[in-house]
Amino acid sequence: MTSKPEQPLLLHQVQLLEAEGAELRRCDVLIQAGRIAAIGAEAAQQAAACEARVLEAQEWLLAPPLVDPHSELEDPATGSAETLASLERSALAAGYGTVALLPRAYSWRDRPERLQGLVPLGRLQLLLWGSFSHRAGGTELAAHADQLAAGAIGLAEADQIPPLALLERGFTLAECGRAPLLLAPRDPSLSQGGFVREGVEALRAGWPTDPCISETLPLQSLLAMAQRHPARRLQLMNLSTAEGVALLRELPEHQRPEATVCWWHLLADSGSLDPIAEGWRVVPPLGTPNDRRALQQALADGVITAVAVHHQALDAEEQLLPLDQRKPGVAGHRSVLPGLWQELVVQRGWTAAQLWRVLCFAPARLLGLEPPSLSLGSDQWVLFDPNRQWIPTDDPWGPLAANQPGAAGPLTGQVLASGLIPELERWKASAV
Structure with missing residues (x-):
């Protein structure tokens, strides 16, 4: 099943790391148009209203890029x-x-x-x-x-x-x-x-x-x-x-x-x-x-x-x-x-x-930058599945370089989606 590009996604009980020094916690997170629309109880309420697709995300991690x-x-x-x-x-x-x-x-x-x-x-x-x-x-x-x-x-x-x-x-x-x-x-x-x-x-x-x-x-x-x-x-x-x-x-x-x-x-x-x-x-x-x-x-x-x-x-x-x-x-x-x-x-x-x-x-x-963090309305997030096995040679998002250690795979752990690259979100979500 492939999501429509505009269809919101509810990450049910995802592991959330919001910022430096924050404790890792489990909660619902609503992703809409590539941005974090709601976190916690509010996410579940809004998801029902906008008919979001629910993804069981207990094993996944949502964190800053x-x-x-x-x-x-x-x-x-x-x-x-x-x-x-x-x-x-x-x-x-x-x-x-x-x-x-x-x-x-x-x-x-x-x-x-x-x-x-x-x-x-x-x-x-x-x-x-x-x-x-x-x-x-x-x-x-x-x-x-x-x-x-x-x-x-x-x-x-x-x-x-x-x-x-x-x-x-x-x-x-x-x-x-x-x-x-x-x-x-x-x-x-x-x-x-x-x-x-x-x-x-x-x-x-x-x-x-x-x-x-x-x-x-x-x-x-x-x-x-x-x-x-x-x-x-x-x-x-x-x-x-x-x-x-x-x-x-x-x-x-x-x-x-x-x-x-x-x-x-x-x-x-x-x-x-x-x-x-x-x-x-x-x-x-x-x-x-x-x-x-x-x-x-x-x-x-x-x-x-x-x-x-x-x-x-x-x-x-x-x-x-x-x-x-x-x-x-x-x-x-x-x-x-x-x-x-x-x-x-x-x-x-x-x-x-x-x-x-x-x-x-x-x-x-x-680098003199403010450390990244997650916030409402932001597309600065990545969704990582530490248990997903994949073969790098099958990945169309790989670099051109020939000198990649472990390129033959398999690797365990993969970024499933990112607010910074919506095409990746749709492609990977369809495979979940």
Whole structure:
């Protein structure tokens, strides 16, 4: 049975997470014209009057859309790996309402005019990071104040630490004010050419290993720089090692920079991933089982602030290259919520509110946004079924990227509907 587009839907006894700090509760929710029309007893009364279709939603979760603090999109218009249209479609279908793009692109977004023109076709909130240095070359500062005036949410760099002299100059000039500075604690000159973090598991698999000092030494420099310039808002991008977590834990909470972790580092490690599986080639490199456990615990404790998708799409031709020759990265927003729900909620005992804190509320604050919440009349909601099994290859809402871990499926947990993409609501509701 397929609902008419205008037919209201009553979610009977859905699990409702309204806002950060709110308790998860069961109640009726009326959805009308893609918006929340009523909650609680009022929803049931209005549903009877408007002849709403009743969906038994006891196992489902209604919550605000997710926020991705950093991903990449190299060719928004004509990319073979991903376009703005395909990224927007797949991110919305995966439950994301906001995506912030890093400056890396074919036309590096390091000048005000390059921060213009990226306009989503639908309801995705697209934010842009400006660039700390010119083309991340590490020799010349980009125009910080001009980029921020043009709408950049903050300044970011590539996947490595800038030269300390340039970093000191940028912090001292302070054109960025209190805008966030998102920097990766990574020095590739210390990586020894490896692409898997050093450990017994990587040695057994025969992979070239990357020592943890490629993260900890630049991290120490960044932490020292943050203490030297406390007025700057330093954020650490993609922490990946247990040793890095330990360095953050040593700091008093008020001195600890905000930090992100890539979702893939929470799900996979060098001991659990099949040697022929997708997902080995990432920057920073995939860690050991101990690294993964430390990252999960740091996220639970608030030592790490938020989870990033860090979407880096490769096309099918690039994906055919040997591991040591292809560009690094994993892609796909759609596997994030199902994967982390199974790992952190089902396996580790997290609550739905804890997961939404690191996927929604904390990433919003990291970007300087008001954390999303549910309210009457709003279309800012997603409906998630944590028990629904599905095959990603059968999903018409997927991204174009060829480097999607778990794309062969099956996955457990799926976004059934979103107020931000009514087409998804009708398509998925008809299958319920």
